Amino acid sequence: MSTKVGEATIRGKQVSFFTPPHDEPDFLWVDMEELARAFVPRRDVKRMVEIARKFAGGNARAYATARNEDRIATIVCHVMAQGFCGLVDHLAGYGEEEHGPAHTDYCFASADIEIKHGPKRGFEDIFAAFHNVGGPFMRGLKHDQDGGAA
Secondary structure, eight states, rough: OOOOEEEETTTOOOOOOOOOOSSSSSSOEEEHHHHHHHOOOHHHHHHHHHHHTTSSSSTTTSEEEEEEOOOOEEOOOOOHHHHHHHHHHHTTOOTTTTTOOHHHHHHHHHHHHHHSSOOOOOHHHHHHHHTTTEEEEEEOOOOHHSSSSO
């Protein structure tokens, strides 16, 4: 069960962060709807959340849900949030090999939240989380089975 640990302001919008929905090493997870509101027009937010909910397909699920105040939020792992921000940057004209402002804004905010509200851990734990982003939610995806990183 994920619990909300804090909020960051990204592009003037509050974005909530949560404990991972599993017990393995991982980074904090993020409210996908709030993250989308920080970067896309309001009319596109629901569609972005639906895309995140359908990411894995089949019986796999690359998201979880958690209580965020008075609603049930769709939460995604750090790598899914980075991917979403990369898409925003790509659509804004940034190239494949460069990080645009959406990716940078999210990454700085998530790093601040990790420092303030994430588990206090040493380098070994950080490396374990880095190699396990999304934990069981991101394992077993078709891309991962083909030898690529999810």
